[in-house]
Amino acid sequence: MKSIPVSTTINGDPYEFLCAPDETLLDVLRNRLNLTGAKEGCGTGDCGACSVTLNGRLVCSCLVLGAEAEGAEIATIEGMADGDELHPLQRQFIDHAALQCGVCTPGILVAAKSLLERNPDPTDEEVRYWLAGNLCRCTGYDKIIRAVQAAAAEMRGA
Amino acid sequence: MAFDEYQKRDFKQVGTRVRRPDGVDKVTGRAMYGADATAPGMLVGRILRSPHAHARIKSIDTSAAEALKGVKAVLTGADLPVQDEDFIRDVQDNCMARNKALYDGHAVAAVAAVDAATARAALKLIKVDYEVLPHVTDVDVAIKPGAAVVQDGRTLENVPAGMSENLTSHCEFGHGDPEAGFARADKIIARSFRTAATHQGYIEPHAALANVTSDGKAELWCCTQGQFYVRTLCAAIMGMEASQLRVTASEIGGGFGGKTTVFIEPVALALSRKAGRPVKIVMTRDEVFRATGPTVHTSMDIRIGMTKDGKITAAEAHLRYSGGAFPCGTVDMGAQAAFAAYDLEHVRTYGWNVLTNRPKEAAYRAPGAPQAIYAVESVVDELCQHFGLDPIEVRLKNAAKKGTKSSYGPTFPDIGLVAILEAAKAHPHYSAPLAPGQGRGISCGFWFNFGGNSCVSMNINTDGTVGVTEGNPDIGGSRASISLMAAEELGIDYDRVRTIVADTSSLGYNDVTDGSRVTFAVGLATIKAARDAIRVMRGRAAKIWGIEEEAVDWKDGAAIPAGPNAGKFPPMTLAEIAAVSFETGGPIAGHHEVNVDGAGVSFGVHIVDVEVDKETGATKVLRYTVFQDAGKAVHPSYVEGQMQGGAVQGIGWALNEEYIYGADGRLQNPGFLDYRVPVASDLPMIDTVILEIPNPGHPYGVRGVGETGIVPPLAAISNAVSRSAGIRLSELPMSPPRVLRALGG
Amino acid sequence: MVKVRLWGSLRQAADGLTDVEVEARTFKELLDRLGESYPGLKPQIARGVSLSLDGVIYREAWFTEIGPESEVVLMPYMTGG
Numbered sequence: 009m010k011s012i013p014v015s016t017t018i019n020g021d022p023y024e025f026l027c028a029p030d031e032t033l034l035d036v037l038r039n040r041l042n043l044t045g046a047k048e049g050c051g052t053g054d055c056g057a058c059s060v061t062l063n064g065r066l067v068c069s070c071l072v073l074g075a076e077a078e079g080a081e082i083a084t085i086e087g088m089a090d091g092d093e094l095h096p097l098q099r100q101f102i103d104h105a106a107l108q109c110g111v112c113t114p115g116i117l118v119a120a121k122s123l124l125e126r127n128p129d130p131t132d133e134e135v136r137y138w139l140a141g142n143l144c145r146c147t148g149y150d151k152i153i154r155a156v157q158a159a160a161a162e163m164r165g166a
Numbered sequence: 167m168a169f170d171e172y173q174k175r176d177f178k179q180v181g182t183r184v185r186r187p188d189g190v191d192k193v194t195g196r197a198m199y200g201a202d203a204t205a206p207g208m209l210v211g212r213i214l215r216s217p218h219a220h221a222r223i224k225s226i227d228t229s230a231a232e233a234l235k236g237v238k239a240v241l242t243g244a245d246l247p248v249q250d251e252d253f254i255r256d257v258q259d260n261c262m263a264r265n266k267a268l269y270d271g272h273a274v275a276a277v278a279a280v281d282a283a284t285a286r287a288a289l290k291l292i293k294v295d296y297e298v299l300p301h302v303t304d305v306d307v308a309i310k311p312g313a314a315v316v317q318d319g320r321t322l323e324n325v326p327a328g329m330s331e332n333l334t335s336h337c338e339f340g341h342g343d344p345e346a347g348f349a350r351a352d353k354i355i356a357r358s359f360r361t362a363a364t365h366q367g368y369i370e371p372h373a374a375l376a377n378v379t380s381d382g383k384a385e386l387w388c389c390t391q392g393q394f395y396v397r398t399l400c401a402a403i404m405g406m407e408a409s410q411l412r413v414t415a416s417e418i419g420g421g422f423g424g425k426t427t428v429f430i431e432p433v434a435l436a437l438s439r440k441a442g443r444p445v446k447i448v449m450t451r452d453e454v455f456r457a458t459g460p461t462v463h464t465s466m467d468i469r470i471g472m473t474k475d476g477k478i479t480a481a482e483a484h485l486r487y488s489g490g491a492f493p494c495g496t497v498d499m500g501a502q503a504a505f506a507a508y509d510l511e512h513v514r515t516y517g518w519n520v521l522t523n524r525p526k527e528a529a530y531r532a533p534g535a536p537q538a539i540y541a542v543e544s545v546v547d548e549l550c551q552h553f554g555l556d557p558i559e560v561r562l563k564n565a566a567k568k569g570t571k572s573s574y575g576p577t578f579p580d581i582g583l584v585a586i587l588e589a590a591k592a593h594p595h596y597s598a599p600l601a602p603g604q605g606r607g608i609s610c611g612f613w614f615n616f617g618g619n620s621c622v623s624m625n626i627n628t629d630g631t632v633g634v635t636e637g638n639p640d641i642g643g644s645r646a647s648i649s650l651m652a653a654e655e656l657g658i659d660y661d662r663v664r665t666i667v668a669d670t671s672s673l674g675y676n677d678v679t680d681g682s683r684v685t686f687a688v689g690l691a692t693i694k695a696a697r698d699a700i701r702v703m704r705g706r707a708a709k710i711w712g713i714e715e716e717a718v719d720w721k722d723g724a725a726i727p728a729g730p731n732a733g734k735f736p737p738m739t740l741a742e743i744a745a746v747s748f749e750t751g752g753p754i755a756g757h758h759e760v761n762v763d764g765a766g767v768s769f770g771v772h773i774v775d776v777e778v779d780k781e782t783g784a785t786k787v788l789r790y791t792v793f794q795d796a797g798k799a800v801h802p803s804y805v806e807g808q809m810q811g812g813a814v815q816g817i818g819w820a821l822n823e824e825y826i827y828g829a830d831g832r833l834q835n836p837g838f839l840d841y842r843v844p845v846a847s848d849l850p851m852i853d854t855v856i857l858e859i860p861n862p863g864h865p866y867g868v869r870g871v872g873e874t875g876i877v878p879p880l881a882a883i884s885n886a887v888s889r890s891a892g893i894r895l896s897e898l899p900m901s902p903p904r905v906l907r908a909l910g911g
Numbered sequence: 912m913v914k915v916r917l918w919g920s921l922r923q924a925a926d927g928l929t930d931v932e933v934e935a936r937t938f939k940e941l942l943d944r945l946g947e948s949y950p951g952l953k954p955q956i957a958r959g960v961s962l963s964l965d966g967v968i969y970r971e972a973w974f975t976e977i978g979p980e981s982e983v984v985l986m987p988y989m990t991g992g
Contacts, residue, residue, distance in 0.1 A: 028283070044202040045195020047419070049369040050451040054838035057369055085195035094193065102189035105803035108642040108811065110192030111199055111370040111419025133847075140847040143838060145367045145420050146642065147807055148814030149846040323954055324920050337987065338919025341929075498987040514919070575916055575984035576963035614968065614989060681989075763969040863967060 016077040018043070019087025027074035034058045036074035037084065045085035045114045049143065056142030059115035060084045066122040068141075085114035088121065097121055097159040106155035108146035116142045120156045128164050132157065172860045172867045179654040180866060183803045186646040187664060188417070197417045200373030200389030205444035208375070209238055209278040211437050212285040213430065213447070214292050215457060216267030216274050219301035219523040219831025220314065223265060223294060226275055230291035236284035239441035240292070241276040246436060247405055254402045256492045260526045261403070261432050267296070268316060268491035269523045270832040271456025278437040278445045301523040301831040305488040306360075306465045308332040308522045316491050316521035325518075332521040334493040339501050339574050340482075340514035347480025347512030351471025355548050359541040361880070361898040362824030363463035366530050367815070367843045370419020371454045376434035377444040382406070384438070386413045388431050391421040391639055392678030396431055397670045403432040404439070411435075414669040415639040422815070423529030424459050426678045455836035459528020460825055462487040462496050464537045472549045476560040480512040481505050481573075485538055488520040489527030495519070496527060499614070500534035502574035504542050507561065507583060507610040507769065509570040523831055529680060531812060532613040532873035536819065536880050540898065543609040543881030548894060557608050557885070558591045561771075582795035582859035583610070583769040589855055590771045595791045604777045604788060605890025611770040611877030615870040616681030617762030620691040621674040624652065624699050626754040630741025632656060634665040634695075636688050637676030642811075642872070643804035644684045650800055651689045651866065655696035657723030658740055674759050682870025685800055686861070687762035693865050699756025703743045706750045711735045764863025765870060770794035772813060772878035778891035780909055783902030785821055785887055791853040792878075797861035797869030805871050810852040812875020818844045819876070820883040824899050913941060913977050916984045917952075924951025938962050939973035941983070959988025 011026040018041070027036050032051075037043040037060070046069055049055035053068040060069045061083040062076070088095045097117050100106070107113045116139060123130060123138040130138070135156050136149070144152060191197040228240040243264040249255035263274050275292050279285040300314035307313055308330065315331045322335045348354055374388035384406065390396050393413040401408050418425060430447040438445040449458070467484040483504045487497035501517035515538075527533075550557045565587060570578045590596055590608065600606060623635040634652050638644065649663040656663075677683065704718040707725035711718070717732035718725050724737035747754045775789040792809040799805040822842045826834045835841045860867025880898060888894045893908040912932045917925055925931050926949070933948055935941035942960070946953045962969045963984040969975050970988060977983060 038201075043195075044198075047199065047370065048201065048448075049371070049419075050838050052451065052837055052839065055369055055451075085193075089194055094190070098190075098193035101193050102185050105183070105186075105643070105807055107189070107192055108804075108807055109368070109370070109418055109420045110188070110197055111368075111417075113192050114195045117193060132851075136846040136849070140845040143369055143843060143845065145369055145422070145815070145843060146811045148810035148844075148852045149849055150810045150852045151803070151807060153846065153851070323951075324923070336920055338922075340919060495987065499989055502986070502989075516919075575918060575986060576966045576968070577982055579966040616970070616989065618970070761971055763972055763975075764967050 012075045014075055014078045016080050016082060018082045019084060029075060031074045032070050033072040033074050033077055034069040037069060043084055043086050047111050047114065056119060057112050057115040059118040059142065061118065061122055066119055085118055088117060095121065096162045097156065100155040100159040100162065104151050104155035104158060106147065106151040112142060112144045116144065116152060124160050124163060128160060130160065172862045172864060177654060179650050179660050180798065180800050181802065183801065184646055184650060184660045186643050187649065188640065188645060199370055199419050200416045201448045203375050203387050203416065205375060205377055208444045208446055209280060209441055210282045210285045211276060211278045211434055211445045211447035212289055213273045213433060214275040214289045215453065216263065216270065216272045218267055218296055218298050219270050219303060220299040221267045221296035222299060223263060223267060223274060224297055225295045227293040228275065231277055231288040234284065234288050234291060236280040237277055237288045238443060239278040239437045241433065241436050241440060246403060254399070257399055257427060258403045258432065260492060261429055269525050271453065271525060273433065273457060276433050276437055278441045303522050303524055303827040303831050305463055305486050305520045305522060308488065308520045309486055309518065316523055320493050320521065333518055334521060335495065335519045337498045337501050337517040338514065341571060342512030344480040344482050344512045344514050348471040351479045352474040353549060353552055354469060354471040355545050356467065356469040357545055357896055359466045359468065359544065359896045361464045361537045361540060363460040363524065364530065364819045364823040365455060365460045365841065366422035366424035368420025368422060368424060371449040371451060372430050372458060373448040374431045374434040375444060375446040376438040378435055378439040380442065382410055384411045384435060386411065386431060386435060387416055388413065389416045389418045389425060391418065391425045391641065391680060393670050394637060394675045395426065395678045396428055399428045400432050400435055404435050412669055412671045415667060418639045418641055421641055422531050423533060423680060426529050426680050427459065429458050451838065452836045455841060456833050457525055459526060461530040461533065462489045462494065462527050462537065463825065466538065466541045468541045468545045470545045470549060474553050476553065476555045476563050478508060478510060478564045481508065481510055483515040483538060483542065485515065485517045486520055487517065487534065488522045488524065490524035491521060492526045493519060494527045496534040500538035503535040503612050504538035505573035506612040507566055508564045508573065509566045510573055513573045515573065531815060531876040535613055536816065536877045539611060539877050540880035540884065544884050547607065547881065547885040558587055558596065561610060562587050580859065580862060581767060581769060582857055585857055585859055586769055586771045586793045586795055589857060590773055590793045593791060593855065595773050595789060600775060603890060604775055605886045605888065606773065606775050607882045607885030607889060608771060608773050609878035609881035609885060611772065611874045613682065613768050613873040613877065615686065615765035615768050616683045617687040617765045618677035618681065618683050619675050619761045620687045621676055621759045622688065622691040622695040622757060623673065624695040624756040626699055626703070626740065626744045628744050628747060630662065630744050632658065632663045634663060634692060635668045635673060636665060637668050637673045638679045638684045638688055639667055641679050642808060643801060647685045647800040647804065648688060648692050651692050652696050655693045656700065656740060657721065682768065682872035683765065686765055686864055686868050686870045689800065689868055690762050690864055691758045691760055694758035694760065695756040698758060699754060702754050702756065703740060706743050706747065707738045709750055710738070766797060766861035766863050768795060768869055768871065768874040770874040770878055772882045774882045774886050776883060776886040776890050778887055778905060780891065783906035783909065785900060785905065787817060787850055789850055791855065792875060793855045793857065794871060794874055795857045795859050795869060796871045797864065798858055798867040799856050800868060802856060805856055806854045808871045809854045809875045812873065813852050813879050814844050814849060816876045816879025817883065820880045820898060820900060822899050822901060913979065913981065913983055915941065915945065918985065921952060921955060925949045935977060937973060937977060938969060938975040941977060961986040961988050
């Protein structure tokens with residue numbers, strides 16, 4: 009199969025890569041661009057560990073083809089902090105012990121950021137349903153919900 | 167002897183909620199997990215798996231795969247050595263089948279190729295000639311004489327003759343005369359239960375990167391709960407010396423017991439040796455479900471007698487566990503744990519392990535205990551319902567306490583069960599009103615907890631900071647807890663201590679991160695290593711002051727003269743001593759190596775409110791509270807995290823999760839869509855109450871907390887379902903179809 | 912003499928006894944004497960046993976001292992998750 013040249017923007021930076029027609033965006037990020045923050049937990053869109061945003065939309069990058077990134081704006085966990093300054097979600101996740109093993113954390117942070125962009129003041133139930141596509145096996149979600157709400161309050165200036 | 171008396175003290179650091187040292191790496195995507203590493207010239211390894219539940223491998227033709235361009239090595243069981251010892255042979259045969267495929271998903275061959283597409287193409291070119299054999303995937307079928315035999319010749323001497331060859335071991339525990347006890351009961355309830363196999367469900371699939379060089383050395387990077395044990399197993403399988411195989415544990419994306427053994431690691435090493443290049447293998451989720459360790463599936467009979475005022479007069483359990491296609495000792499632990507929460511005069515448990523054509527069991531959080539305790543706690547609750555007695559009162563009336571002869575033999579020392587039950591009874595949750603259709607259930611839980619081999623090195627840096635080197639993968643914040651204990655003992659700030667997890671060449675042997683052992687046992691070794699470093703620092707201060715070492719004490723992070731007779735010297739801090747260490751004798755370090763005992767058993771009690779939707783059969787968990795004894799909570803947030811995470815895994819086990827096998831012996835739900843673990847929208851907050859009843863076997867009173875939390879949810883939810891919907895289920899999970907059937911019947 | 916309590920399924924290997932007495936001052940001596948006095952116990956001892964001494968469980972410690980009044984219970988070697 010002939011490789012496809014792709015030009016895209018990731019975390020605000022221009023990227024060019026070649027990928028196979030059947031290669032997922034997740035594989036491109038991890039194996040070609042060395043952006044390994046997105047994780048493959050299932051490869052079938054069930055666990056959310058590979059969550060990124062594509063043109064502002066939250067997606068499982070294991071279900072997106074690399075070729076679909078052409079001309080798109082992609083945001084990954086690697087772009088969430090502003091240099092050394094952690095995003096409030098990242099900081100609150102550490103402060104609230106909202107991670108144990110941490111392998112689901114990048115996907116959950118990307119998903120939670122996407123929620124707060126749409127709904128800066130969600131109810132617990134709204135957070136739970138928004139994050140229902142992101143599996144965490146360690147925490148039982150309790151501290152994740154609290155961390156998201158603490159970050160939301162901080163971002164609202166509450 | 168490692169047993170170290172607890173001494174009461176006022177903690178300055180231990181018990182605070184500090185930030186974990188791996189936090190920033192994990193929230194920025196920088197933490198390196200198993201699949202995140204690469205090596206120059208790395209090949210991609212893939213594994214061919216049996217589509218049959220049970221088949222003789224007549225031949226494997228790998229010639230076409232070997233001829234494919236880009237394929238650098240093909241491996242089958244014939245490439246691995248013949249092992250004499252049963253245990254290591256089972257581990258090896260599970261990684262790569264030799265003569266028979268024993269379950270759907272059993273590895274039969276592997277390839278290493280330049281990329282994933284070539285590796286996948288090569289797998290399709292491998293021709294395996296199978297003779298399909300009759301299979302058995304259900305414990306109750308496998309135990310019958312005449313059932314298809316999974317492996318013959320595996321029966322231990324403790325199994326009576328004339329039974330199914332699938333029965334590999336038998337155990338019996340208990341004391342007294344149950345029949346005499348039953349004769350005194352006002353009511354005897356006997357019930358049979360079944361529980362499905364569940365998977366640990368860690369989000370990170372197994373991954374390994376191996377590099378074997380022609381001089382016989384090897385490097386292995388993998389996600390594991392125990393790099394030293396991986397080295398032991400892989401060195402045996404590869405015929406290597408331990409010193410030549412360095413294993414580095416990656417950050418681990420969950421384990422829960424499932425990453426305490428090897429699956430792909432020896433395969434990656436063998437492929438690398440054959441190909442002469444580094445090889446990385448990453449499992450797919452399908453492979454994780456089909457070929458790594460789920461827990462046992464079980465069938466159990468419980469019989470308990472009670473007087474009308476709630477005193478248990480006798481108890482008996484028959485447990486039949488199947489850990490898949492290889493012998494497995496999990497039923498021994500279930501049989502010991504079943505009645506641990508009770509003070510019983512007459513008790514007997516019988517356990518049987520049964521082979522089935524399923525993947526080899528791996529440990530899962532309190533292995534063997536949740537199933538047996540689910541069955542026991544269900545029958546106790548039914549007796550409470552029968553007599554109209556309060557379930558916590560009945561448990562208090564029968565609770566094991568100091569001096570109780572436990573159902574598994576030993577007399578209990580100080581244990582916290584009564585205090586936990588009292589806390590649960592007094593908690594607002596227990597007396598909160600319930601709406602019509604809602605039900606409340608409770609259950610006790612228990613786990614033994616372990617100590618084990620632990621090595622800690624502690625280096626006092628010249629700038630007054632401290633590096634702690636330990637050997638247990640950090641699965642839930644243990645680096646923070648170990649740093650806290652080091653800081654506490656040394657008397658310095660947490661921020662000045664950094665703990666790292668070493669590879670196998672950097673430290674002596676450490677047991678696996680299992681048995682809720684790390685904060686307890688590695689913590690103990692850390693405290694001892696700090697005392698060793700303090701001894702050195704006291705010696706240096708003594709030299710500087712020109713007095714005897716015995717005349718120097720250590721207080722609040724500084725050497726001080728022991729008394730007025732020692733001389734008048736201002737305190738000399740750790741940083742001040744460290745700064746002149748080159749001049750006073752060289753670098754300062756402390757270390758401690760020990761096989762720790764005295765872990766101290768762990769009890770917990772859970773309260774849950776549920777509502778069963780009688781239209782759909784779905785059970786909604788409305789409110790949940792966990793009570794558990796932590797001895798001393800070193801980092802309370804991470805203790806809560808263990809309690810919450812364990813509870814939710816138990817909720818999944820109770821309501822959703824199960825291995826479903828078809829008549830063809832194939833696993834029907836090897837993915838997260840169909841093997842449904844709890845998601846955020848399924849759950850309420852999980853409230854926690856930490857009790858601190860010091861463990862006499864740890865200097866700070868610490869008890870392991872990792873495992874007990876998964877035990878109570880199974881019965882607590884079943885008991886709540888019974889009180890919500892008026893149906894007493896005896897099979898897990900209580901999935902909507904099963905609940906609907908129970909409601910209909 | 913130390914009284915050692917066996918678990919139920921070991922009885923058949925120890926002349927039907929639940930409690931056996933052996934001369935031992937340490938865990939190692941106890942295992943050696945048990946194997947000598949009751950050869951039927953050897954396979955289980957080889958597979959691994961834990962020892963509960965006055966309610967504290969020891970998994971391997973050979974030199975754990977056992978007093979004549981100690982409560983000694985043999986248990987299977989255990990692993991966790």
